[in-house]
Amino acid sequence: MDRIDADRLLGDLATLRSFGAHGNGVVRTMFSEIDVAAREWLVERMSEAGLEARIDGVGSVYGRSPNPGPAVVLGSHTDTQPEGGWLDGAMGVIHGLEVARALLADPATSHLAVDVASWADEEGTYGGFLGSRSFVGALTDEDFQATNADGESVQQVLDRLGWADRPRAELDPARHVAALESHIEQGPHLEHQGLRIGAVTAIVGIRGYEVVFSGQQNHAGTTPMDLRKDAAMAMFHFCSALDDRLRAAAGERSVWTVGQVSVEPGAPSIVPGRATIAIQFRDADDTVLDRMASVVEALVAERHSPDGVHVEITDRRRPLAPAPMESGVVAHVSAAAEAIAPGAWTHMPSAAGHDAQVLAPHLPTGMIFIPSINGVSHDFAEDSDHADIVLGAEVLADAVVRILS
Amino acid sequence: MDRIDADRLLGDLATLRSFGAHGNGVVRTMFSEIDVAAREWLVERMSEAGLEARIDGVGSVYGRSPNPGPAVVLGSHTDTQPEGGWLDGAMGVIHGLEVARALLADPATSHLAVDVASWADEEGTYGGFLGSRSFVGALTDEDFQATNADGESVQQVLDRLGWADRPRAELDPARHVAALESHIEQGPHLEHQGLRIGAVTAIVGIRGYEVVFSGQQNHAGTTPMDLRKDAAMAMFHFCSALDDRLRAAAGERSVWTVGQVSVEPGAPSIVPGRATIAIQFRDADDTVLDRMASVVEALVAERHSPDGVHVEITDRRRPLAPAPMESGVVAHVSAAAEAIAPGAWTHMPSAAGHDAQVLAPHLPTGMIFIPSINGVSHDFAEDSDHADIVLGAEVLADAVVRILS
Numbered sequence: 001m002d003r004i005d006a007d008r009l010l011g012d013l014a015t016l017r018s019f020g021a022h023g024n025g026v027v028r029t030m031f032s033e034i035d036v037a038a039r040e041w042l043v044e045r046m047s048e049a050g051l052e053a054r055i056d057g058v059g060s061v062y063g064r065s066p067n068p069g070p071a072v073v074l075g076s077h078t079d080t081q082p083e084g085g086w087l088d089g090a091m092g093v094i095h096g097l098e099v100a101r102a103l104l105a106d107p108a109t110s111h112l113a114v115d116v117a118s119w120a121d122e123e124g125t126y127g128g129f130l131g132s133r134s135f136v137g138a139l140t141d142e143d144f145q146a147t148n149a150d151g152e153s154v155q156q157v158l159d160r161l162g163w164a165d166r167p168r169a170e171l172d173p174a175r176h177v178a179a180l181e182s183h184i185e186q187g188p189h190l191e192h193q194g195l196r197i198g199a200v201t202a203i204v205g206i207r208g209y210e211v212v213f214s215g216q217q218n219h220a221g222t223t224p225m226d227l228r229k230d231a232a233m234a235m236f237h238f239c240s241a242l243d244d245r246l247r248a249a250a251g252e253r254s255v256w257t258v259g260q261v262s263v264e265p266g267a268p269s270i271v272p273g274r275a276t277i278a279i280q281f282r283d284a285d286d287t288v289l290d291r292m293a294s295v296v297e298a299l300v301a302e303r304h305s306p307d308g309v310h311v312e313i314t315d316r317r318r319p320l321a322p323a324p325m326e327s328g329v330v331a332h333v334s335a336a337a338e339a340i341a342p343g344a345w346t347h348m349p350s351a352a353g354h355d356a357q358v359l360a361p362h363l364p365t366g367m368i369f370i371p372s373i374n375g376v377s378h379d380f381a382e383d384s385d386h387a388d389i390v391l392g393a394e395v396l397a398d399a400v401v402r403i404l405s
Numbered sequence: 406m407d408r409i410d411a412d413r414l415l416g417d418l419a420t421l422r423s424f425g426a427h428g429n430g431v432v433r434t435m436f437s438e439i440d441v442a443a444r445e446w447l448v449e450r451m452s453e454a455g456l457e458a459r460i461d462g463v464g465s466v467y468g469r470s471p472n473p474g475p476a477v478v479l480g481s482h483t484d485t486q487p488e489g490g491w492l493d494g495a496m497g498v499i500h501g502l503e504v505a506r507a508l509l510a511d512p513a514t515s516h517l518a519v520d521v522a523s524w525a526d527e528e529g530t531y532g533g534f535l536g537s538r539s540f541v542g543a544l545t546d547e548d549f550q551a552t553n554a555d556g557e558s559v560q561q562v563l564d565r566l567g568w569a570d571r572p573r574a575e576l577d578p579a580r581h582v583a584a585l586e587s588h589i590e591q592g593p594h595l596e597h598q599g600l601r602i603g604a605v606t607a608i609v610g611i612r613g614y615e616v617v618f619s620g621q622q623n624h625a626g627t628t629p630m631d632l633r634k635d636a637a638m639a640m641f642h643f644c645s646a647l648d649d650r651l652r653a654a655a656g657e658r659s660v661w662t663v664g665q666v667s668v669e670p671g672a673p674s675i676v677p678g679r680a681t682i683a684i685q686f687r688d689a690d691d692t693v694l695d696r697m698a699s700v701v702e703a704l705v706a707e708r709h710s711p712d713g714v715h716v717e718i719t720d721r722r723r724p725l726a727p728a729p730m731e732s733g734v735v736a737h738v739s740a741a742a743e744a745i746a747p748g749a750w751t752h753m754p755s756a757a758g759h760d761a762q763v764l765a766p767h768l769p770t771g772m773i774f775i776p777s778i779n780g781v782s783h784d785f786a787e788d789s790d791h792a793d794i795v796l797g798a799e800v801l802a803d804a805v806v807r808i809l810s
Contacts, residue, residue: 185627186624186626186627187624187626187627187628187629188627188628188629188632189629204626206626208673218780219591219592219756219757219782219783220660220662220664220685220687221591221592221609221611221660221687221756221757221758222590222591222592222593222756222757222780222782223592223593223660223756223780224592224593224594224658224660224756225652225655225659225660225661227593227780230662232644232663232664232666233644233648233663235641236640236641236644236645236648236663237645237648239637239638239641239645240641240642240644240645240646241645243638243641243642247630250630253629254630255625255626255628255629255630256630257625257635257673257674257675257676258637258638258641258677259625259637259668259671259672259673259674259675259676259677260668260671260672260673261637261666261667261668261671261677261680262666262671263664263665263666266664266665266666266667267664267665268613268662268664268665268683268685269662269664269685270662270664271662271664272663272664272666275666278673280625280673280674282625282626351624351626351627351628351629352624352626352627353626375623375627375628375632377624377627378624378675
């Protein structure tokens with residue numbers, strides 16, 4: 001398989017990395033000056049590759065193949081976290097560019113239609129997944145009012161950039177037959193198993209809760225233990241029990257996290273009157289998520305105490321349903337992986353969210369993972385082996401050919 | 406017993422309250438403009454009462470009886486918390502003024518020597534207990550470098566006020582035979598038991614620890630449970646176990662608090678890499694404090710894990726030893742309480758710190774408590790029944806007469 005030009009692929013990735021480079025990592029948050037410059041560069045590279053490329057009305061870069069359908073949509077995102085890695089999203093976009101370019105240049109495949117996208121705001125600088133949600137027709141007026149940390153709304157920034165009246169890329173059921181996103185794993189599984197390719201079977205769903213413990217702030221010396229309504233102590237026992245019970249209820253790949261904790265007023269000599277925690281858990285199976293949710297709800301119900309510390313779920317985050325990848329697409333990805341990296345690939349779920357989960361309910365979708373060194377992501381230290389980056393592009397190209405043949 | 410002039414006592418307390426009044430409460434932090442004005446007013450009232458009064462070289466107001474010893478020192482403090490109550494400290498000072506005044510005016514007791522103090526900085530706007538520590542000769546040069554939240558040192562403010570070169574009130578073993586401090590309880594015990602006077606037997610000691618949990622910050626989706634080093638989860642289990650074990654090791658009146666908690670970086674989607682807590686516990690018995698300290702140290706040693714989350718005590722606060730009140734003084738206070746409020750008093754420890762604990766190792770010392778409404782203190786809502794305030798002064802006067810007779 002010599003469709004992929006490794007030097008060209010890695011060269012384009014290096015150039016994209018130079019937009020916002022920060023040590024080993026990248027700072028290129030959505031709609032920042034450097035992000036806009038990177039989008040304009042990407043439009044040029046796509047055009048050179050023979051795609052009809054433009055930045056659309058929500059900021060996505062979309063390169064349409066000049067060929068008629070059936071078409072496959074490749075891509076990911078070029079925006080980053082505030083302290084982002086150089087491959088998270090970027091690799092999938094440049095993989096798409098390289099595969100479209102390589103297939104167009106090869107007389108044997110030049111008739112195949114491959115569109116390439118860099119979906120806007122995957123990292124949620126604004127509302128999150130703006131580009132892929134726009135593509136499937138899921139954006140509402142409200143989404144354009146979402147603001148970044150500086151308080152500028154999507155609508156305001158689009159007006160300022162002069163992009164607001166541009167048409168937006170749209171899913172065309174008559175043309176698009178599948179979507180594929182390649183991405184770094186962002187976890188340790190492939191590396192730990194000594195494998196090089198993951199054929200993603202599903203993207204995990206996420207449930208989130210905010211739980212508040214309301215007690216009575218008081219003097220830490222003069223308030224006897226039996227008269228205390230200590231919000232922090234109630235929270236410690238709750239979280240300890242929650243961890244034990246979730247361990248029993250969870251699936252093999254489930255994860256759960258209490259990542260945000262605040263205790264008020266927060267002084268060594270004051271019995272805390274209020275504590276707030278954010279609970280989050282993920283699994284690829286909605287049945288498991290339901291079971292874990294029952295654990296949270298039951299524990300809150302048990303501990304709810306009008307006389308002592310009052311425990312209450314104050315926010316249930318909009319649940320993100322697990323997104324199974326389409327079995328036909330997964331089969332093509334698996335066949336491509338076995339052809340190109342025999343015995344060095346596995347089926348696996350994705351533990352992180354991706355544009356693919358937005359697309360999956362609307363067209364047959366799949367994902368390809370390559371290993372992350374030490375499983376690190378959302379961090380300047382994020383990295384992958386160059387050989388794995390090239391291998392991922394080869395598997396992606398082969399999967400596209402299989403899907404369109 | 407009609408030694409105490411209730412109207413004069415309550416009138417002086419109301420005037421003192423007007424310095425820094427804030428709703429029901431008072432804002433009169435040490436060395437603030439309003440605190441200095443209150444000290445100058447207090448010098449005038451003491452002088453009118455026949456005491457030789459002055460502000461001394463560390464900011465304490467000291468009114469010396471014109472009579473030769475043996476003398477009793479009465480008093481407390483007139484500085485307040487940033488959001489203080491109107492009685493915390495203030496009552497004990499005005500009680501002292503009223504008792505000295507009443508005894509001097511009564512031919513039967515006009516020969517008794519009663520000194521009265523408002524000790525500087527009890528509330529720790531600077532280093533804490535500056536006045537009483539100066540009185541017993543425990544201040545060091547370092548104490549004069551302690552700063553308030555604005556960064557001004559004790560030395561700087563004394564220079565600015567022109568008080569730096571004044572002599573400081575000093576304990577005189579040839580003259581002083583006892584110290585008595587009357588105070589609101591700041592807790593709920595007297596009120597709950599329907600009692601009006603507490604004869605304090607000891608002031609609790611305090612131990613404090615800062616404990617840090619160091620794990621590994623990571624992606625809350627892609628990091629499997631068995632590879633996590635979740636600092637927050639380790640902290641929850643630690644605190645839950647700590648509460649259970651301290652309950653078993655503690656005495657009947659022991660209290661323990663985890664009042665300060667910080668979890669970093671503190672985002673719902675990030676496995677916390679670091680958690681920090683402040684543990685504090687109090688008891689009147691050093692043996693009990695030692696037992697509780699062993700629980701903390703043992704739990705840290707057990708959980709200390711170089712492979713997982715690393716648990717470490719990063720700070721042991723300077724322990725405050727329990728201060729037993731002198732048995733002879735306690736006996737006189739008890740006799741006075743029984744004489745004036747028969748059956749309506751009890752022996753009890755003080756769960757909060759007071760100037761009396763600084764004085765206690767140096768001369769026979771006692772404390773008298775009156776009930777706090779709802780046990781509230783260090784809060785604008787702090788209050789006590791006026792009849793209890795007057796009763797407390799009557800018990801104090803009677804105790805002084807008993808000690809000096």
